[in-house]
Amino acid sequence: MNQYTVMPIGTIINNGTQCAVQLDEKYRLGLKELNGFSHLCLIWWFSDCDNDTCRSVIDCVSPYVESPKVMGIFATRAPMRPNPIALSIVEILSINLDEGLITLAYTDANDGTPVLDLKPYTPSMDRIETPKVPKWCQKWPKSYEASAEFDWASVFNF
Template identity: 50%
Template structure:
């Protein structure tokens, strides 16, 4: 099995008032020219559930109310996976280029989750015009913006 080294470039900071990505000082120059992008893709680590047991879970029993009885890890956004890597598209509210802080509207991470990388969201590479999803989740919102008002609590079995 091949091993890789991944370095943390920063952390997610969540408090009552705001959600931030705080970069390590040596990575602040990488923010150059990020202004103008309304959204970014944040690659982060599910560190709160990174343990040997969680990494061995490859199937879950009906995680969503309308889902199949058994779902493989690769078919869900669960933190329990062979490599607990997460990808979330987020809206950029503000960038402090001097302090290396990106203020975002929301991320499904926990406070102090390590950030592995950031990439600009570009419709020419990231947007799919007509994506297909299974019937059991076809009623879910069709965009990040619509997701804010969706009753997600009614979808999960956990």
């Protein structure tokens, strides 16, 4: 089996007063010309779930109310995975090139979480006009923006 080395490029700041990506100094030049984009594809490491137990989960009891009772891990967005890699689409509020700080509207990544990569969100590559989802999640919001007002507690088992 091949082994791969992944090195963080920065960390998440999510401390109740600030939500941001803090890039390591050697990667700050990579922010050049990012300032015209409104959103990022934020790729981060589920560091809180990086252990043998979490990495061995292949199926799980579903966290969703109307879904099948047991689901394969790749049909969920659960943090337990063979490789604890996460992807979030985040809104950029501001970028400070000198400090390597990208202030975000929100992220679900915890404070101190390692950031692996950033990619600009571009509708021509990242937006699907008519995506299909299973029947059990068809009532979920159709956009990131609508998700803010949605009662997510009504669709989860916890």
